Structure formats: structure tokens, C-alpha cells
Amino acid sequence: MLVDKSTVLHIANLAKIEVPDGDLENLASELSHILGWVEQLNEVNTDDVIPMCSGVASMQLRLRQDKISEENQQSDVLSNAPDSRDGFFAVPKVLE
């Protein structure tokens, strides 16, 4: 198997997702199958091919001028936050 239980747990931790122990085996198997399927791409020889980072290689990255185009929108910015105080986002204490 390409992905074992401990790798699934590691990925879950990185993604901040809680995965019940009972699901680990099944997930490891599913992820392994997906990776195995994608592995087929390795059969193509890409030695002299520059990696393409987007699907629109013919287009150029657009740049903007260095201008302040947006003003204070503190209330909008904070409106979806579960908690905010004195103009700050308030989150559970980070340090112990």
C-alpha cells in the first residue's frame, strides 16, 4: 500500500481533521488506490518537459499598479468572525 495508517493520521493532523481510529484502515486503502491510479502518469517520459504550473500556459500573469484601491472595511472583515474585540479577531489563547 502506498499510504499506511500513520500517514493518514499525519495528513489528518495537518488538515486539522479528526478521523476516528476505525476509519483509518479504509481511508489508507482508498488513498492508496487514488495514488496508484495517478501513478500511471509516471509512465510518460517527461525528461525534457518544463513543468507547467497552470492550465493556461499561453496566458501571461497580470500585474496591478501599486495603488491603494480599497479603504477601511473593518466591520465587513470582522463580520464573519465568531468573536472579535476592540477591532481585533479574538481566538482561543494560542500559547499555553
Next chain:
Amino acid sequence: MSKLEGKTWTWETVIGLEIHAQITTKSKLFSGASTKFGALPNTQVTLVDVAMPGMLPVLNEMAVEQIVRTGLAINAEINLYSVFDRKNYFYPDLPQGYQISQFSDPIVGKGEIEIKMDDGEKRGVGITRIHLEQDAGKSIHDMDPSFTYVDLNRSGVPLMEIVSEPDLRSSAEAAAYVRKIRAILQYIGSCDGNMERGNLRCDVNVSVRRKGDPLGTRCEIKNVNSIRFLKQAIDYEANRQLNIIENGDKVTQETRLFDSVTGKTRSMRSKEEAHDYRYFPDPDLLPLQLKKSYVDRLSAELPELPDQKLLRFVNELGLSLDVAEEFVFEKEKADYFEPIATGRDAKLVANMVRKDVFGYANFHSINISDVPVTPQKYGELIDLIVEGDINNRIASEIFILMAKTGKDAEVIVQEKGLRQLSDTNELEVVIEKVIEVSEKQVAQYKNGNQKIIGWFVGQIMQKTKGQANPKVVNALLRKKLN
């Protein structure tokens, strides 16, 4: 401290630096929010900066221009093709859950700057790369007992990360390197170099080894924000590692923090997951492609760099190397000095501004640009010295009055009657009076004591309230005494 003396060997400290420099722009790297310092929390935040779903980043062309100019100023390769990557990690002040940075294809490649090393020799320090990235927001942990407060004004502000090779061998060399980089950034205007505000901060990699051995295990000290702390942190860390090794233990590779109160470094709580950044190309941004003509134009438009100015100050203005270095590497000083020195006696100007203006700024703990006497007005004061109207000592007194009252030098001279006495007849009267009552000293002079002449000058200065022209006094005095 360049050599690390152990119990049985002389050890060598090896240092490499990552400098994070805030790029001087009006707006953020990928949004149109202001980057101005000191605003109320979350008032310079757009929906892009809080990573609302569907928002897309659009790259700021000025940030690109500034990093390219920085690369050119350190003789680095400019990569015409570069890629933005996502560096993934989880923290409350990073709403995207990733930082947009550059990993495999940075915009600036290998470069080099020259610094004066501990042995007095000038040598190159390799620069590995410079890449563009976003700054994170600010977490404040001490405003509430149970909450961390988050301000995202800094989120998305453009940074350039300047990575050096492990080419430095002491804290003094590391300090010289940072000073040089800071000066270059300030001269081309790509970063203001303000370390107190965190606009320039360093992560320092330190390891020790026996000379000639392969590199030892390194520790990274995070977020050092002054040159003094940089030196303290390196010296402490090198000695800590040396003690570990000499006691037969091994240095553990880890991230450490410098505590400026104790002068020590300490281990950050271990975050084993933290270094799994899972970089991948940001699908929201196409690769950045630059034209060679664009790079050539920026190269041609670069202003005078610190090394060039240093040469000019020494060769053309005749300043000593020490004074020239002081002015060049503290740009504020060069900025004040240069317009005054142009067309005047540069050495005289250098001596006077150091004593008066820089002394004043130091005494009042203010920036030189905040000294209330402008270079133009100070230049007029220098002119009064050159024309023989006042001497250097009186000039310094007038400077203080200028700073206090805002009046011009000429006006103060008129009001206080400070014009120097150069009139031979008037001075002769004073000199004769002094000689009359100083039989003993005259006798000493006749017996060959040349030094006593200084005593006479002092007496005459006292009688004229310091306004006598010392040159004229000296000449007259010798004539009378002989």
C-alpha cells in the same frame, strides 16, 4: 569574538542569515490595501487579505520592480521566469492557511556582496537567492488572559527574503553583513531598513565546527530585530553549542528564540508538524515572466550604491575611511552631510556636522532628519566660518541657538554681536594689555617655551568672549612677543 576557544581546540563559528525585508510599496503584495505603519487594527485589510472564498490575488508590479532592483544591486542573476508557491501551515494570523512564497524558482538567484571581515580583508559573502513572499498578520497574546488577539493589517504586506550562504565566521562579520545589506536596500529605496519596526529582521543559522571539518549541526534563531541582539544571540549560541560538544553530547537541530532580556537563546516548543510545508505551485497565479529589456532598464536606472559613495567620499571629498564609512553606512548621515559638502570644504563640514548635528541628534535621541536645522541652513553657518566671520567654537554655539529658535545663523550673529574679531588694530590693543600683565609667561616664552603661546591665546579669547579670530591672534602674538 571571532575565535571560539574550547578546552582542547580552537573552534569556528559558521553563520548564514535569512533576512526578511519589507518591500517599500504603498499597497500590499496581492491586494489594494494600504501598507502604512501604525493603523488601527484590521483597518487595512481587504477580503483578499482575510482569504474570503473566491478572492484572487493580483501581483503588485512595484514589489516586482523593487526585488529586481535589489537583485541587481547585489550583482545577482535575475530569473526571467519565476513561480509562486504555497507554503502550508496552520496559525491564527495566517487566514489563507498558506503563505504565498517562492520555492523552486525564485525571482533572484545567486549574487554576492563584499564586506570587511575580522582579519581586515574584504571578502565576498554569497547570496543564495532572494524571493518574494507575503507577511503574516500579528498575534497579540498579552491583551486578554484567555484570548489571543489577531490584527491582519500586516497580512499580505510584501517581503523579500534574502538568503545568504554560510560564509560568515563571527558575530562581528554577521553584523557587518546586515549593515551592508541594510545600506544597499536603503540606497535603492527597496526597504526602509527600520529594524525597530520589524521592517528588517533576521533568522540566523549558527553551527560550530573544528576548523577544516564538515559543517556541524545548526540551530536557527528566529526573528532577531537589532544588530546588537544579532551579535549577542550568535555569541551566546556558539558558546552553548561548544559546551554541548565538549561535554560529549550532540547538538540537536532546532529552532530557537533569542530573549533580549537575558541575552540567551532558548528552544521553541517543538512543533514536529510545523516543517511539513507541502509546497506546491499556487494555482491562482501564473508564473511571472519578465523581459530582459525591463531588467536592463532597471539596471541602468540604479542610483549610486554604498560602495561607490564610499569611494567618492574618500577619493573626491578627502574624508578619512572611518568617517566615510560612518556616513555611508548610516544613510541619514550621508543624506545630511552631502548637500552641505557640495561646493564647500568637505572635511570642515564633516567635522562640524559630526560634532554639532549628529551630536545633537544623539543627545536628544532623535533621528538626524528630525534635527530642526536643515542642511541648507547649516550650510549657511559653515559659510560664516569660511568667510572668517565666526570661528568653529562660536559656530557650535550658534547652531544650538538655531535649533532652539529656528532663526538663521546670520540673524543670530547680528543679534548677539558674535561676529569674530579679525580687526588687527582692535586685537593689538587686547594683546598688548595681556602681555603687560604677564611678565612671568613672557619670560618663559623668551626662554624657549613655545607652548606658552596657547596660554596667551586662551587669555585673549577670554577677554574677547571667544570672538577673536584665532589665526589673526596667533600671528599678532608671535610678532609682539618676538
